[in-house]
Amino acid sequence: MAAAAAAAELALVKPISYKFGRPSAGARRGGASLVVRMSSAAPPLPPAAKTARPKKAPKNTQIKETLLTPRFYTTDFDEMESLFNTEINKNLNEAEFEALLNEFKTDYNQTHFVRNPEFKEAADKIQGPLRQIFVEFLERSCTAEFSGFLLYKELGRRLKKTNPVVAEIFSLMSRDEARHAGFLNKGLSDFNLALDLGFLTKARKYTFFKPKFIFYATYLSEKIGYWRYITIYRHLQANPEFQVYPIFKYFENWCQDENRHGDFFSALMKAQPQFLNDWKAKLWSRFFCLSVYVTMYLNDCQRTAFYEGIGLDTKEFDMHVIIETNRTTARIFPAVPDVENPEFKRKLDRMVEINEKLIAVGESQDLPLVKNLKKVPLIAALVSEILAAYLMPPLESGSVDFAEFEPQLVY
Numbered sequence: 001m002a003a004a005a006a007a008a009e010l011a012l013v014k015p016i017s018y019k020f021g022r023p024s025a026g027a028r029r030g031g032a033s034l035v036v037r038m039s040s041a042a043p044p045l046p047p048a049a050k051t052a053r054p055k056k057a058p059k060n061t062q063i064k065e066t067l068l069t070p071r072f073y074t075t076d077f078d079e080m081e082s083l084f085n086t087e088i089n090k091n092l093n094e095a096e097f098e099a100l101l102n103e104f105k106t107d108y109n110q111t112h113f114v115r116n117p118e119f120k121e122a123a124d125k126i127q128g129p130l131r132q133i134f135v136e137f138l139e140r141s142c143t144a145e146f147s148g149f150l151l152y153k154e155l156g157r158r159l160k161k162t163n164p165v166v167a168e169i170f171s172l173m174s175r176d177e178a179r180h181a182g183f184l185n186k187g188l189s190d191f192n193l194a195l196d197l198g199f200l201t202k203a204r205k206y207t208f209f210k211p212k213f214i215f216y217a218t219y220l221s222e223k224i225g226y227w228r229y230i231t232i233y234r235h236l237q238a239n240p241e242f243q244v245y246p247i248f249k250y251f252e253n254w255c256q257d258e259n260r261h262g263d264f265f266s267a268l269m270k271a272q273p274q275f276l277n278d279w280k281a282k283l284w285s286r287f288f289c290l291s292v293y294v295t296m297y298l299n300d301c302q303r304t305a306f307y308e309g310i311g312l313d314t315k316e317f318d319m320h321v322i323i324e325t326n327r328t329t330a331r332i333f334p335a336v337p338d339v340e341n342p343e344f345k346r347k348l349d350r351m352v353e354i355n356e357k358l359i360a361v362g363e364s365q366d367l368p369l370v371k372n373l374k375k376v377p378l379i380a381a382l383v384s385e386i387l388a389a390y391l392m393p394p395l396e397s398g399s400v401d402f403a404e405f406e407p408q409l410v411y
């Protein structure tokens, strides 16, 4: 959401520039989040990336950054360490985390991500405008998965001493995300492209979120990922004539990984009741839900050709995913937006219209100053629409399980 995400995220996001090679001191210390995205139609890569490209290797693609681009995140690892210190935090339910760890160790999908010749054959048949939009889908998905890999890997490393069980779960989740990102990147090779993930790791900006916000954001992104994958999977099972590329057949087991990741964050939040049980938590919960839903809706409405290409109605698909994610999220977040109120969708649709006008201004031949002047009222309209959606009466929610924790909070 060129501007929508801006409005929603600027309050939180403090981008930290990475120099080539090594993150800045500030970023290493603790706070940067990073967003990645690429498009094969984007401008040429900087020299560092070009020289690393072997001959005859698939063409590396480049990132075109927008506020709607999947992000790379970093956090305050020192604060994370104190949150997961069992000496300090008596709410950490060791038995629950041990059980979760065993689940992750089982590694249900160890042999799931195996490719076959169908992939390349199917990719060769995807031609015309759908081909470009398909590539973009693979790139964005790969970037989002890789973003999870980077964050979880670092958390696994940093929490090892403080809380080995939680640390190992993070490491095993990074294993899953690496697998997902790798599988998507192999999909790109079917289209003779590849994402240079090593280059991205070093060259992209990371966005910093405090641990509390990392929990809200990652919980939501795992659960929304689950609902997106399972919805596409079920739709294609029912309508196999739209099964244009075999990757979707893998989504059923794949989304179970995302579901488990989300459940882990749910357990983490329950162990940090201060992030769930006051009025600030309610405001932030609604804010994060709205940011995630609006971002997805505006993103997907710019890519209807992809969803139509696999037989889905973009807005119907998105509303289904938003409603299901919101119902799931209501089990743990103390408040969520009332997305089933028809007014919510009307507001999203108005945001799409405004965003389309913003994109048209951006793509026009006007001088930069003229473009900016034309954008101002549109951005104001978008912000006021988002604000109005935020101020709609929310649903009070929260976990039944969470109530079990409350007696422990009263010392």
Ligand SMILES: [Fe+2]
Pocket: 145, 148, 176, 177, 180, 257, 258
């Ligand atoms: Fe994943």
Ligand SMILES: [Fe+2]
Pocket: 148, 177, 222, 257, 258, 261
């Ligand atoms: Fe995940």
